[in-house]
Amino acid sequence: MQIPQRSVDHGRRAIVVGSGPNGLTSAALLARAGWQVDVYERNAHPGGAAASAATLGPGTIVDLGAAGHPFGVASPVFRDLDLTSHGLEWVHAEVPMAHPLPHGEAAILHRDVETTAQGLGPDAGRWRSIHGHVTEHIDEHLENLLGPMLRVPPHPFRLARFGPVAAAPASWVANAAFSTEAARTLFLGSAAHAIVPLTMPFTGAFGMLFGALGMSRGWPVVRGGTGQLVKALLSVLHTHGGRVHLNHEVTNLAELPAADAIILNLTPAQVLRVTGTTDEAGSQLAHPTRRRLRGWRYGTAAYKVDFLLDGPIPWTNPAVAGAGTVHVVGGSQELIRAEA
Numbered sequence: 001m002q003i004p005q006r007s008v009d010h011g012r013r014a015i016v017v018g019s020g021p022n023g024l025t026s027a028a029l030l031a032r033a034g035w036q037v038d039v040y041e042r043n044a045h046p047g048g049a050a051a052s053a054a055t056l057g058p059g060t061i062v063d064l065g066a067a068g069h070p071f072g073v074a075s076p077v078f079r080d081l082d083l084t085s086h087g088l089e090w091v092h093a094e095v096p097m098a099h100p101l102p103h104g105e106a107a108i109l110h111r112d113v114e115t116t117a118q119g120l121g122p123d124a125g126r127w128r129s130i131h132g133h134v135t136e137h138i139d140e141h142l143e144n145l146l147g148p149m150l151r152v153p154p155h156p157f158r159l160a161r162f163g164p165v166a167a168a169p170a171s172w173v174a175n176a177a178f179s180t181e182a183a184r185t186l187f188l189g190s191a192a193h194a195i196v197p198l199t200m201p202f203t204g205a206f207g208m209l210f211g212a213l214g215m216s217r218g219w220p221v222v223r224g225g226t227g228q229l230v231k232a233l234l235s236v237l238h239t240h241g242g243r244v245h246l247n248h249e250v251t252n253l254a255e256l257p258a259a260d261a262i263i264l265n266l267t268p269a270q271v272l273r274v275t276g277t278t279d280e281a282g283s284q285l286a287h288p289t290r291r292r293l294r295g296w297r298y299g300t301a302a303y304k305v306d307f308l309l310d311g312p313i314p315w316t317n318p319a320v321a322g323a324g325t326v327h328v329v330g331g332s333q334e335l336i337r338a339e340a
Contacts, residue, residue: 010067012036014261017250017274019046023265024233028081030261031240039242042249046234052225056308065304067228068096068219068325070210076140086235089223093324096214099185100328101204106317107182109190109214116186116215130177130187133161135210145209166205173204184332187211192327195302198339219325250274253284263336268296297340 012035016027019041031037045051049065072078073090086197097109110116113135117124134141143151153159165173170191174184191198191207213219221230234244253262253274264271272293275284285293315321329335 001069012261013038013257013259013260014263015040015256016263016265017253017256018048018265018270019043019244020048020265021050021229021233021267023263024230024237025077025081026263026265027330028233028240029077031237031242032081033128035260037237037240037242038257039237039244040248040250041244041246044247045228046244046246048231049225050226050230052227056306057249061225062306063221063226066222067304069145069226069229070096070213072222072229072325073220074138074213074217076139076142081233081236083229083232083236086232088221088229088232090218090220091223092218092220093309094318094322096118096219096323097186097189097325097327097333098320098323099324100315100317100320101181101331102186104316105182106315107186107189108323109186109211110216113215120178120183120186121180123163123178123180127183130165130173131212131215134208136214137213141209141212145205146165164268166208167199167202168204170203170207172199173207174332180329185327185335188332188335189327189329190214192335192339196299199269208319221324223247252276268293285319313337328335 013039014027014030015037016023017182019027023039024046027037027039048086051064052061053064054060054062054066069090078088080255081275086321092111095108095110099107101107108119110119112129115130116131120127139158139209142160144156147153149270167176170188174187174191178184178187187207190210191203194201194203194206208230232326237244251254253272256262264274266274271285272290275290312321315326327335329338
């Protein structure tokens with residue numbers, strides 16, 4: 001996204017509907033730029049699923065919807081907002097990710113390309129070739145990929161280097177580029193975070209990017225739980241005069257005060273509901289936009305189960321114990337089938 005300039009512009013008003021991390025980030029940026037910002041949230045707490053609670057008993061901290069935060073720690077916007085000065089602290093494990101394999105073997109994603117490659121035997125060179133450039137220039141790649149789709153990318157040369165492998169299905173890249181199960185599972189395990197079948201085009205991009213994030217910025221968690229990330233965003237928002245209205249469900253945009261900009265941090269179905277779904281003149285969305293929103297098909301959800309352990313997990317390979325994220329799924333073909 002394009003970050004608003006910090007010059008104060010009194011009189012401009014923005015309304016944000018939904019206080020998930022994206023909505024709060026937009027609100028914080030606009031408030032810092034001098035806008036009057038109001039956020040409306042139907043629940044009793046802000047943040048949506050970016051919340052933490054003691055669901056496993058007193059003294060426990062359980063993230064309700066989050067896992068690791070590779071995009072969070074590398075986010076250009078979070079860095080620009082200086083969330084660490086508002087209480088946010090990232091916590092890194094010894095290694096970002098591990099993938100146990102049969103017979104006590106394991107594939108390990110380290111915090112740098114070279115150490116990771118050295119553990120992949122004959123696939124070391126191919127691993128460096130695919131990930132080296134992206135990892136070395138991760139900030140420029142993120143600026144290319146996280147901005148608006150319809151624009152000239154700020155770093156076109158970097159994007160061109162990203163392209164060939166990125167356009168291919170992750171399953172094809174894994175089988176064509178690598179000869180070992182360790183390299184295949186590391187690549188596919190990163191790509192699986194796209195939460196779409198690994199046989200789909202462009203899932204190779206997720207494999208490259210998620211792996212590169214781990215080898216450059218890591219896959220950390222938030223100290224104190226992901227709810228602390230929301231608190232940091234709220235701190236920025238409140239510092240610059242923004243307001244959050246909890247227990248306030250917006251059922252139609254017509255009920256909102258006049259504003260220069262309205263930002264909807266909602267799902268397609270919710271957007272249709274608050275804007276009106278008919279072709280009547282009073283509807284707030286153009287017909288082509290409504291048609292696209294009606295055609296949206298939700299994919300398979302990610303399911304989360306939390307366990308309270310009474311001791312360390314006795315991994316067959318002790319190197320797995322140092323990983324913040326462990327993919328327990330078997331080999332590469334099992335992973336492809338599981339994500340189909």
